[in-house]
Amino acid sequence: xxxxxxxxxxxxxxxxxxxxxxxxxxxVRAGEIVTVLGPNGAGKSTLIKxxxxxxxxxxxxxxxxxxxxxxxxxxxxVRQGLSYVPQTENVFARLSVxxxxxxxxxxxxxxxxxxxxxxxxxFPDLARLGHLAAGKLSxxxxxxxAVGRALMSAPKLLMLDEPSAGLSPKLAQTVxxxxxxxxxxxxxxxxxxxNARAALAVSDRGYxxxxxxxxxxxxxAELLDSPEVGALYLGAKSRLARK
Amino acid sequence: MMQYVADGIxxxxxxxxxxIGLSMIYNILRFANFAQGEIVAAGAYFALAFVALLGAGxxxxxxxxFGWPLLVSMGFAMAATSTMVLLVDWLxxxxxxxxxxxxxxxxxxxxxxxxxxRNIVTLAAGGDPINYTFYIPRSIELLPGxxxxxxxxxxxxxAALSVLALHLFLSRTTMGRWMRATAENPTLARINGIDTxxxxxWTWIIGAxxxxxxxxxxxxxxxxxxxxxxxxxxxxFAALILGGVGNVYGTVLGAIVVGVSQSLAVAIxxxxxxxxxxxxxxxxxxxxxxxxxxxxxx
Amino acid sequence: xxxxxVLSFAVFxxxxxxxxxxxxxxxxxxxxxxGLFNVGVVGFYAIGAYTSAIVTGPAYPDTLFGGFGLPVPLxxxxxxxxxxxxAFVVGxxxxxxxxxxxxxxxxxxxxxxxxxxxxxxxVTRGPNGLYSLPKPFSGLSASNLVDNLLYLLICxxxxxxxxxxxxxxxxxxxxxxxxxxxxxxTAAAALGKNVFAYRLQAFVLGCAVMGLAGALYANFIxxxxxxxxxxIFTFQVYVMLIVGGSGNNRGAILGxxxxxxxxxxxxxxxxxxxxxxxxxxxxxxRIVLIGLILVLMLLYRxxxxxxxxxxVSHEARMGDGARPPAADA
Numbered sequence: 049x050x051x052x053x054x055x056x057x058x059x060x061x062x063x064x065x066x067x068x069x070x071x072x073x074x075x076v077r078a079g080e081i082v083t084v085l086g087p088n089g090a091g092k093s094t095l096i097k098x099x100x101x102x103x104x105x106x107x108x109x110x111x112x113x114x115x116x117x118x119x120x121x122x123x124x125x126v127r128q129g130l131s132y133v134p135q136t137e138n139v140f141a142r143l144s145v146x147x148x149x150x151x152x153x154x155x156x157x158x159x160x161x162x163x164x165x166x167x168x169x170x171f172p173d174l175a176r177l178g179h180l181a182a183g184k185l186s187x188x189x190x191x192x193x194a195v196g197r198a199l200m201s202a203p204k205l206l207m208l209d210e211p212s213a214g215l216s217p218k219l220a221q222t223v224x225x226x227x228x229x230x231x232x233x234x235x236x237x238x239x240x241x242x243n244a245r246a247a248l249a250v251s252d253r254g255y256x257x258x259x260x261x262x263x264x265x266x267x268x269a270e271l272l273d274s275p276e277v278g279a280l281y282l283g284a285k286s287r288l289a290r291k
Numbered sequence: 292m293m294q295y296v297a298d299g300i301x302x303x304x305x306x307x308x309x310x311i312g313l314s315m316i317y318n319i320l321r322f323a324n325f326a327q328g329e330i331v332a333a334g335a336y337f338a339l340a341f342v343a344l345l346g347a348g349x350x351x352x353x354x355x356x357f358g359w360p361l362l363v364s365m366g367f368a369m370a371a372t373s374t375m376v377l378l379v380d381w382l383x384x385x386x387x388x389x390x391x392x393x394x395x396x397x398x399x400x401x402x403x404x405x406x407x408x409r410n411i412v413t414l415a416a417g418g419d420p421i422n423y424t425f426y427i428p429r430s431i432e433l434l435p436g437x438x439x440x441x442x443x444x445x446x447x448x449x450a451a452l453s454v455l456a457l458h459l460f461l462s463r464t465t466m467g468r469w470m471r472a473t474a475e476n477p478t479l480a481r482i483n484g485i486d487t488x489x490x491x492x493w494t495w496i497i498g499a500x501x502x503x504x505x506x507x508x509x510x511x512x513x514x515x516x517x518x519x520x521x522x523x524x525x526x527x528f529a530a531l532i533l534g535g536v537g538n539v540y541g542t543v544l545g546a547i548v549v550g551v552s553q554s555l556a557v558a559i560x561x562x563x564x565x566x567x568x569x570x571x572x573x574x575x576x577x578x579x580x581x582x583x584x585x586x587x588x589x
Numbered sequence: 590x591x592x593x594x595v596l597s598f599a600v601f602x603x604x605x606x607x608x609x610x611x612x613x614x615x616x617x618x619x620x621x622x623x624g625l626f627n628v629g630v631v632g633f634y635a636i637g638a639y640t641s642a643i644v645t646g647p648a649y650p651d652t653l654f655g656g657f658g659l660p661v662p663l664x665x666x667x668x669x670x671x672x673x674x675x676a677f678v679v680g681x682x683x684x685x686x687x688x689x690x691x692x693x694x695x696x697x698x699x700x701x702x703x704x705x706x707x708x709x710x711x712v713t714r715g716p717n718g719l720y721s722l723p724k725p726f727s728g729l730s731a732s733n734l735v736d737n738l739l740y741l742l743i744c745x746x747x748x749x750x751x752x753x754x755x756x757x758x759x760x761x762x763x764x765x766x767x768x769x770x771x772x773x774x775t776a777a778a779a780l781g782k783n784v785f786a787y788r789l790q791a792f793v794l795g796c797a798v799m800g801l802a803g804a805l806y807a808n809f810i811x812x813x814x815x816x817x818x819x820x821i822f823t824f825q826v827y828v829m830l831i832v833g834g835s836g837n838n839r840g841a842i843l844g845x846x847x848x849x850x851x852x853x854x855x856x857x858x859x860x861x862x863x864x865x866x867x868x869x870x871x872x873x874x875r876i877v878l879i880g881l882i883l884v885l886m887l888l889y890r891x892x893x894x895x896x897x898x899x900x901v902s903h904e905a906r907m908g909d910g911a912r913p914p915a916a917d918a
Contacts, residue, residue: 102478126484134482140475143468151472151483154465201484323689325628325696386888395626398692399827400887402628406824407880410873418869525700528693563708570697577682577690 050114051075052205052236053099058108060098067106068094070260076205081227081237083247083268085277086257092240093135095257096207099238100132101125113204127156131203135210138194141183145174148182148193152200159202166233167196170226188219195223199230206230207238212246224250248272293437295558296551301443301512302526303550304450307543308505309520310527311457312498314542317531318474319494320384322397327502327527328520329408330376334503335510335519336416337368342423349424349511354441356426357511365507369500376499377492379404405521412517420514446508453504454543457497461539466493474537522566526553529569533576535586544584548572593734600737602853603846607744608806610845613829614751614838615798620827621835622759623791624771625684626692630826632699633796635706635818636675637668637803642719642813643712644668649719653711661725665804672800673793680792685785691792699820706815718814722807740809747805748842751798755838767791821876825852828879831886852879 053076061067068091076082086092097103099110101122109118112130126132139148149167153160168175171192177185182193191211198206211227212220220243228250231237241247248254248268255265256277264276271277309331316324341364342349350358383400430438461467473480473490480487502520509519526549534545552572553565561568576583612634619625627633641664648656679698683690706713713719726739758764769777770784778784807813825848833844852875859871 100482102481121486122481123484123486126482132482134479137476137479140472140479142475143471147468151468151480151485154468154484157465197483317689323693325692383884383888390888392887395624395688395692396887398626398628398689400884403824403880403883403887406821407877407884410876410880413873414870414877525697528697532690532693564701564704567701567704570694570701573697574679574682574694577686577694581686581690 050078051111052078052080052113053238054111055095055099056108056110058095058098058105058110060094060103060105060108062103064106068103068260069098071108072257072260072262073108074255074262074265076236076238078236079231079234080253081231081239081251083239083241083244083251083254084257085241085244085247085254085271086263088242089259090257091260092257093209094260096132096209096238096240099207100130126201129202129204131198131201131206133194133198133206133208133211135213139182139185139190139197142181144179145182145185145193146178148197149174149200152197153202156201160200163200163202167199170199170229171196187214188216188222191215191219191223195226195230199235203235205236205238207240209240210242211239212241212243217246220246244277245272292558293434295554297437297439297443298557299551299554300547301439301446301550302553303530303547304447305505305509306523306526306530306550307546308450308453308501308508309523310530310542310546311454311539312502313527314531314534314536314539315470315474315494315498318537318539319470319477320388320397320491322394322401323528325398325401325524326379326404326408327498328522328524329405329412330372330499330502331506331509331520331523332412332515332517333375333408333506333520334365334368334372334499335506335515336412337371338364338503338507338510339416339421339423339515341365341367341371352445354429354431355445356424356428356442357445361423361507361511365504368507369503372503373496373499376495380491380495405524409517409521416515416517418517420516422514423511440512442512446512449504449508453501457501457539460497466490470494525566526550526569529573532573533583535583538583538585541583541585548584597734597737600734600741602850604737604741604744604809605853606846606849607741607748608802608809609826609829609849610842611744611748611751611802611805612799612826613833613841613845614748614755615795615802616826616830617795617835617838617841618755618791618798619795620830621837621841622764622771623767623788624688625788625792625795626688627695627792627795628692628823629695629697629699629702630799631818631820631822632695632702633672633676633799634803634806634822635699635702636672637800638807638813638818639702639706639713639719639803640668640671640800641665641804642722642807645808646719646722649714651710652714655712655719658723661723661808664808665801668800668804669797672803673797676793676796677789680789684788684792699823703815703818706818713815716815718812719807720812722811722813724808724811744805744809747801751801752838752842759838763787763790821879824879824883825849828883828886831883 055072055074057071057073058069059067059071060069072091072095084092084095094103098105101120105118109116111117112128117125140151149164150160153163173189174192174196177189182190185193211223215223224246227237239247239251248271251268253265253267254271256263256271309327312330313324313327316322338361342361345360345364347360349361352358383404384397387397387400428440428442430440432438461471469480469485469490470493472483472485473487477487506520530545530549531542532545533548534541534543549569549572552568556562556565556568612630616627616630619627643655644657644659644667645661645664646656647658675698679694683694707715724736724740725743727736729736729739759767766777766782766787770782770787774784829844829848830841832848834840855875859868859875863871
């Protein structure tokens with residue numbers, strides 16, 4: 049399997065003096081769902097943002113579909129098939145649901161109708177919400193708009209930052225189930241999550257970050273069985289945190 | 292009374308065209324553009340240059356004392372002002388954005404551009420008032436007790452058409468959608484594949500074009516002076532804040548409130564303090580409803 | 590030129606420079622220490638000047654209010670109070686809001702004061718201005734030079750007192766909070782500091798000093814009119830503060846001196862070298878140049894303007910839901 053995303057020894061941060069990622073490597077292969085875990089402040093979100101071109105990278109390189117994309121501008125990355133759903137403020141609250149979806153495909157109008165059909169297949173609820181301002185939706189509905197909007201650009205890789213944050217367990221489960229369907233439709237997925245169990249349950253592999261570095265990686269099953277991950281995410285005293 | 296309201300609306304038409312540019316810059320580039328007045332003045336003077344270049348005077352349309360020569364000159368002036376503004380953005384504001392300069396640095400830079408702009412106009416065209424043409428305004432009685440000069444009606448019509456065109460642009464076109472998206476959340480806009488640099492360029496072009504229309508109309512009914520735009524700056528800011536920052540339609544509403552209030556100030560003998568009236572209105576709204584008439588709470 | 594005329598000129602020059610240095614000190618409290626952008630410096634300076642003129646000036650036949658003829662120190666005091674009051678009103682309304690609002694409102698104050706000065710004939714005599722304002726110590730000796738020397742001492746005493754007070758204040762816990770607010774408002778608020786109250790205090794203090802500077806000017810020159818209070822003044826003071834180094838009280842004073850020397854020197858040069866019909870253009874060129882200096886400093890010496898901007902609490906930056914930054918370049 050070829051790597052869709054290949055991150056090598058990336059050092060990145062918002063200012064030159066404060067690096068949040070201190071040499072992270074990670075690989076996402078075609079057709080996989082990969083989850084990145086880690087405690088707060090480990091650099092999980094920064095990792096996704098660095099890939100999306102939203103955080104300056106000071107060392108290392110990032111390859112997407114075998115092309116070097118290090119330091120490339122965000123809107124160009126998106127047009128090449130890399131889609132990103134932020135954790136918060138991920139819809140345009142003042143624009144209608146229709147407009148939010150349309151924005152995802154504005155740079156490729158020809159395919160818009162077809163993709164809208166696919167997105168509405170996945171999230172049938174959105175069809176009847178079309179003319180509402182996205183700011184008026186519930187948390188779960190917003191998340192659907194955000195993911196739907198990201199899919200409108202026909203991504204090769206979909207990156208999601210805490211897709212289950214703020215949702216009820218039931219809704220979170222629905223989101224993860226839908227992610228599986230999206231993957232089955234041919235989209236490779238990278239998730240950053242606190243909700244380790246639910247995320248690993250739908251993932252193929254996972255990485256654990258701590259303090260801007262990779263602590264461990266393995267298959268989803270390995271991580272679920274790992275005492276370290278268990279200690280971190282099931283409430284017991286963490287050995288990682290002490291290190 | 293009705294007469295003063297009508298006069299206020301003529302003034303509002305001009306303020307709103309200038310203030311829309313201010314509002315769009317505020318929403319998308321996120322700073323108070325103190326140089327907006329000079330953009331209005333530059334537009335008026337560019338139109339003057341093209342009137343001279345075309346050599347066809349300002350024309351006439353029936354009872355209206357201007358016609359296609361002035362409108363064509365105004366069209367050329369819109370292009371010239373936009374080019375100039377893009378150049379200033381490229382030389383100055385773009386660099387400040389690249390350096391992640393604070394909002395205050397942007398305001399300060401605009402303040403500097405404003406001062407330079409006024410004096411460059413003085414250098415280029417002299418400090419004395421100039422007119423496109425001399426005409427004797429003949430008012431017609433529209434309703435009993437309401438008289439307007441045909442030119443004023445033409446000005447209201449031009450402003451209304453411009454606002455309508457802007458509305459269609461923002462609500463129907465892709466670039467309009469991109470602008471609204473960038474105004475709300477620039478990072479999310481980039482994540483949607485929007486090139487915010489292009490959006491910024493269009494923001495300047497639209498703002499400068501509307502300002503040129505405002506300047507030309509103001510120049511026609513009053514006169515051209517290097518400070519003509521600077522003296523509109525406070526009413527324009529008042530319109531922006533009254534209507535609610537972040538809402539272009541609110542800006543138009545704010546302009547009407549400011550225009551009519553200033554006109555009523557004239558009615559009660561305070562004509563010299565018109566701009567101060569705009570300022571007082573602005574302070575009052577900031578005190579009781581900082582988000583403005585149509586604004587949303589941040 | 591004999592020694593006395595050189596000395597007279599030097600004293601005259603220093604008195605003028607001290608008006609600017611004092612205003613620059615006031616602005617430093619706002620811009621340098623607290624990060625407040627006041628676009629209406631000239632407005633507060635004018636409020637001080639007109640207040641002192643009204644309080645200390647003679648009764649004019651054509652005004653309805655003013656001409657109280659009170660002692661000059663009372664004029665200075667009244668100037669401090671009125672400019673502080675105006676600052677309080679503007680600050681109270683706008684300092685809770687985004688920084689643009691303060692900029693817009695202070696601009697509004699400056700415009701309003703200019704309109705009042707021009708049109709409120711019954712108090713300000715409009716464009717004709719207020720004249721025959723008393724100057725302390727005048728008539729004490731037959732020599733104008735001695736008068737001016739004594740006035741210079743008053744100015745220096747004011748600068749010294751304000752400098753001493755401001756230095757103590759900015760080094761006190763109060764001053765540390767101000768700097769904390771400038772660097773990171775959210776963090777300061779999180780520490781339980783009432784950001785609004787601190788800002789308002791700094792703003793009012795700064796404006797009071799500008800008002801005092803205006804009063805010193807009015808009673809020295811003896812005649813004020815609206816043309817003395819134009820927007821370029823605000824600009825000059827910013828350039829002075831930035832050249833001197835904002836956030837540094839000694840720099841603020843020195844900047845006033847240096848920039849005023851350059852400004853008046855270049856003015857003298859233009860007047861001497863250029864024919865009269867080019868003087869208007871030359872004045873415009875000079876203003877364009879000072880604008881250019883400001884803009885170039887913003888671009889290439891931002892450290893002088895935006896001190897310590899890189900130190901931002903990294904909590905605020907790392908937060909995933911941080912406010913969206915301005916549109917990308």
